[in-house]
Structure formats: C-alpha cells, structure tokens
Amino acid sequence: MKTFDYARADSPEAATRDGSGEGVKFIAGGTNLLDLMKLQIETPDKLVDISRLDLATIEETPEGGLSIGAMVPNSDLAADELVRERYPVLSRALLAGASGQLRNKASTGGNLLQRTRCYYFYDTATGCNKREPGSGCSAIGGLNRIMAILGASDQCIATHPSDMAVAMAALDAVVVTLKPDGDRRRIALRDFHRLPGDTPQIDTILEPGELITHVELPPAPKGKQLYRKVRDRASYAFALVSVAGVVSVEDGRIASAALAFGGLAHKPWRDPAVEAALIGQVPGAAVFAAAADALLKDARGQGSNDFKIPLARRTLIACLKELTA
Template sequence: MKPFEYRRIHGVEEIGKGDPGQARYLAGGTNLIDLMKHEIEVPDRLLDISRLKLATIENGEKDSLRVGTLVTNTSLASDARVRQTWPLLSAALLSGATAQLRNRATTGGNLLQRTRCYYFYDTARPCNKRNPGEGCSAREGQNRIHAILGTSDHCIATHPSDMAVAMVALEARLTLRAADGMERELPVEELHRLPGDHPEQDTVLKPGELILGVILPAPPPGRQIYRKVRDRSSYAFALVSVGVILHVVGGKVESVRIAFGGVAHKPWRARKAEAALLQKEATEANFQHAAEVELADARGYGSNDFKIPLARRTLVATLRDAANSVEEASA
C-alpha cells in the first residue's frame, strides 16, 4: 500500500484544508480500504470523517426524512420510519452485502462505492476506469456481471449499490458541501455518470466535495417493491435488480416509478417504461410492452446477453406483484 497521511476531521469546516483533489474521505472504509490495498486508489491523505455529527436520522419538512451521511446501512434499514414509509429503501439495503458489512458501511459511502468489475480490480489487465486510455478488457472478456444499458466503447462496468437504486426511484436528494464551504442539493439520480469517454469519473462531485446527507421526500402513493436477482442469497451483487413504486386506481396506472440496478454504470431510471405505463390498464400485456420499450436499446457483450431477457422478466414480475398487492388490498 502506498504511504499516505492520515488526519481526523472534527468539523465540516475543516474539509477544505489542504489540497482536496489529493485526499479521500474515510468513513466505514468497506470499499476504499480494499481499493487502497490493491493500489487502485492511491490518495496522498485520508481525511477521517467518522467522528463528524452526521449519523442521525431526523424528520424533515413536508413529511421528508433527513439521513446523515454517516448513518450505517443497518441503522437506516431498521429505522421504523423507513420501514413503514420507505420500505423500498429498507428492502434494498437488507439485500446488500452481509450484516457485518451493513453494520459498518455508511449512507454516503454506499453511494460512492466503485464498480466490482473483475478487470478494474486486476491491475495486470487493461482498464480505462483505472487507467484512462488503456482499453476495456471486459468488452471481449468475462462480462457476465456487466452493463447492458448506457455503455460506451470505453467501459461496460456497472454500479453495484442496491441502496442507490431505491433512492433514485424515491427521488431522494443529496446535500453536498464543497471545499470552499458552499452547500448545494443534487438529486441522487444525477450523482452518477454514464461512462462516455471518461469512465474514470464515477460521479459529478467536485474535488473535495462531501456528501453531508440524503433527503428522502415523502414518497408517492402506491406499492413499493424491490426485487434483486443474484447468484446467491447473500454477499452477491445484483445481476439485475429493480425498484418499483406502482399506484393503480380503477385498474389503471395512476403513477409509477421504476429504477434498475446491475444493468448500467449508474442506477438506471426507467423513464421510457414509466411513460408507457401511465394511464394504461395494469395488465400483463402492458407490463411486457413497457419492459420491451425500456430495453429496446439494451446490448449484451456475449457472457451477459442473458441479462436482457432477465431484466425484462424481472420488471414484469415486479410490476405484476405490485399490481396484485393493490388488488388484494382492495378486495
């Protein structure tokens, strides 16, 4: 591991000291430390933010919830308000990693974890995300877990977070603080980038910018379901996951939000499928059509070709379950 300077941060006003572009924030460390051991991340200094008073969950305005960046995944998933009002988020969190990791991993760190692409971690193989310009080994290599939407010639990696998928469907917002002390809000949907020509840039965060927390707005009416398809029931990233919030009135789709995980470089908001469903009958045929519309541009790279029909079936099954639960509640 490359030598580095370690400094503990006691207040957010300290985050702008030094060169923010050469530092990394350390919270739970469940991803960053692994990357440093592999010398994929080689920061000059670590700024330990784990003592900041950002580990609270508080009621906000208009029935929203404010979640500090240091709230652990376990604490967030088990919070009574989250389980009752935002069950999509709780289910997504509980599907991720293991209990031990969820006890340590933080809200902000979960959003900023990097891809689990085999070649990103294998420093002996070319990877544009690790070293821009080297090439993408995954395109012609083992790409079973890789992206089918929003890819580029430079990268076909996926973002691994379950929590981020749920937050995109819930239209959560981030509170950010820059190194100069300025604060801003950013929708979680806009945090992550598609690879394009610069796959090394995972997010739109500015150098030194810190996630202070997440604002969960009051969710729309409807049934919330998170479904994750993976190789084993624990400690496995999604091959395909989908978060759905479906509100059916009189047999028609009054409102719907859909987000995919495991299929793109970022959590994928399925807006084409949403548009295809609005004010349509909540039928199997319409669910199938919406899935086909959303995945019309999906592309496999050999080993991951199966993800396209898998994503289609997963979305249809999740919409079906959400619609059936509405019918059962009305019966």
C-alpha cells in the first residue's frame, strides 16, 4: 500500500477544508476504499477521517420525512423502526447487500460512493478506462456477465453495485452536501451518479472536497413497496438485476408508480417512461409488458450478459404483479 498522510476531522467544515486538495480522500467505514488502496487502484496522498463526525443520527423532518446522517451504519438504518415502518423497500434493500459484518461498518454516505465491482477494474494487469483513462475497456469483448445493458458507452460497461442507492432512487431521496466554501447543495439521488460517457472514471457529480452530510427522504409514499434482488447466490452477491418499486392502486387503476433498477447500468436506473406506461392503467399483463418494453427499448447486451435483458423483463413483470395484487 502506498504511504499517505492522515488527518482526523472534528467537524464537517474542517473535513471539507482538509479534503479539498488534490489526491485527498474522505474515509468513514473504509469497507471499499481500503480494499482499493491495498490493490493500489486508489492511491490517495492523504486520508481525512470523518468517522467521528456527529452525522450518525436518523431524525424526522418537519415535512414528515427522514433525515439520515451520512455516518449512519447500514445495519442501523435497516433496523430503524421508522425506516422499517415507512420505507420497507429501503430496509429490505440494505439487508440484501453485503454481509452483516460489512453492514455494521459501512456508512450511508460511503454506500453511495462505493465503486464498481467490475472484474477488470480490480485487475490492474488489464485495461480499464475507469481505473486508468485511455487504457481501454477489457469487459467489452471479455468477461461481461455482470455488466451493464443500459446507459453504457464504448468506454465503459460497468455497473453500480449499491442496493441501498436503488431503493433511495425509487423513494426520491435527496443527497445533502457541504462544499469547502461553506455552501450546501441538495442533489436528487437520481442525478447524483453519472453515466460513463467519455469519462467513466468520474462516478458522481460531487466536486473536490464536497462532503455528503445527510440523505433526506420525503414523507412515506402511498402504496405497496418491494425490493427484489436476483443474484447468483442467496447472500453476499451483487445484483444481476434488482428492482425497487413503490406502486399505489386506486379505483382499480395504477395511481402512482416509482421504479428503480440495479445491476443494469452505471448508476441506479430510473426511467420516467417506465412509470408513464403504468400510471392510469388497469393492472394486467399487457400493461406490465408495455412497462418492460419501455425499460428495455435501448438495452444492449455484450454477449455473456445478453441474458440480463429477458431476466430484467421477467423480474419487472413479476414485481409489478406483486405490487398491484
């Protein structure tokens, strides 16, 4: 591991000041960053430890939603009584991720910032534009079973690994940040992560030194909530396809729908066309098929991951049946 400087922040403001320089990384639970440093995929010159900041509380907002501190451990968030009661899709998504030990350590903010689990990103002997811009994408034409079928580019076909972020995208979560100049930003989670384009090495729209302080959820949505994760084994595996859904039915028609998908793209995927195909319709096979068509109209496999297209279709339709039953 490359040597680095270390600083422990005693306030969010101090963290952003210390974290604004080039080659600086924040560290909280470290469940992803430390692994990447050991492989010298991440080689920061300095780590700013934010693990002791007072950002580990879950509080109700005046509007009736929740404010979740960036340092809340995934286990605590999944077990919180208000989360389980009002946002079960989030609790289920968290419990579907990683292992109990990792959930005890991983933070809410860090979960959003974890990097892809693409085989080639972790293999420093191969080309990877996300790890080393301009070196090529070895997944294209290589082992790409877990890779993206939506929103990819000829520079990168990696997927985002988070389960929590998919549920938060369906819940219209907002990421609250603090910048080094003292300004605060509120970023809709659906806009927080980037598609690869020509710069796959840039995962989010955060600026240098910008610190996640909270994630805010709006008041609990109407309707039924569901999180379904299709994976190679029952635990400790990333999603091949996942669906976070919130759907309400009134007077026999779908009154509202929010659907986000994991395992399909470089970011949690939410397409307004999918929801538009459902709202106002009487639940049924034809309506569900139309939503799947909207989701997959631009889907593109890379060979080994072609199976994800019919798998995503079947998973979405099965979830819609359950959500509207």
